[in-house]
Amino acid sequence: MHHIAYISATTSMQRQLESIPIYRMTKKDKNIVVIDQYLIADFLQESFPNHTFEFLGPAQSIIRITTQKKLPSYIFAVVVWLIIFIGTAMTIINFHYDVSMQEVHQKIHFLFTGEHTEFPLWIQIPYSIGLGVGMLLFFNHWFNRRLNEEPSPLEVEIYHYQQAINQYVADNENLIKRKEKLDKNR
Numbered sequence: 001m002h003h004i005a006y007i008s009a010t011t012s013m014q015r016q017l018e019s020i021p022i023y024r025m026t027k028k029d030k031n032i033v034v035i036d037q038y039l040i041a042d043f044l045q046e047s048f049p050n051h052t053f054e055f056l057g058p059a060q061s062i063i064r065i066t067t068q069k070k071l072p073s074y075i076f077a078v079v080v081w082l083i084i085f086i087g088t089a090m091t092i093i094n095f096h097y098d099v100s101m102q103e104v105h106q107k108i109h110f111l112f113t114g115e116h117t118e119f120p121l122w123i124q125i126p127y128s129i130g131l132g133v134g135m136l137l138f139f140n141h142w143f144n145r146r147l148n149e150e151p152s153p154l155e156v157e158i159y160h161y162q163q164a165i166n167q168y169v170a171d172n173e174n175l176i177k178r179k180e181k182l183d184k185n186r
Helices: 011-018 037-047 074-098 101-113 121-139 153-185
Strands: 032-036 060-064
Touching: 032 037, 032 153, 060 153, 074 101, 101 121, 121 153
Parallel strands: none
Antiparallel strands: 032 060
16 A cells, blocks of 8 residues: 555554555556545455544545556667657748748848848857757756756646646546446446
8 A cells, every 4th residue: 555655653553554455456457547545445444444544635546557568779769859850940940931030130130230141140150059058948958957946848748738637537537437336236
């Protein structure tokens, strides 16, 4: 039970509770199991009828069942990286073309120098470097190193997505279990 909950009790009782298996996985479980606190409460009341149990925190524990998967090949990783790199480059290029970035740079150059030039490199080079540095700062990572303690926008979105998935799984799994109980009772 210590895998799904923090237990606060006397030392002997805590050892006893931690060693109790609450749920046994079956082939029917597939890859996600939701352990509801009511399931735990029923089990504990049967096992320890003279004790009182209080639950704090989330009502469900979501257990993800993972099987060993083979490692992806380096060739596959390189191909995916190349596709993403080319796609990102095309996106940036098309955005700059859509907003006429070269014309903007030419106009800025003309405003400062009074001369017309097709490639104002003194603007374009720092702009390109700034674009890359801005992306690093926005995503808050330089390879595996964090630039500061704040989560990146991508990490926040992944966190919200994972919360939504967990909530959906907990709600859906409980609905399925209730339907199965109703079917058994009929």
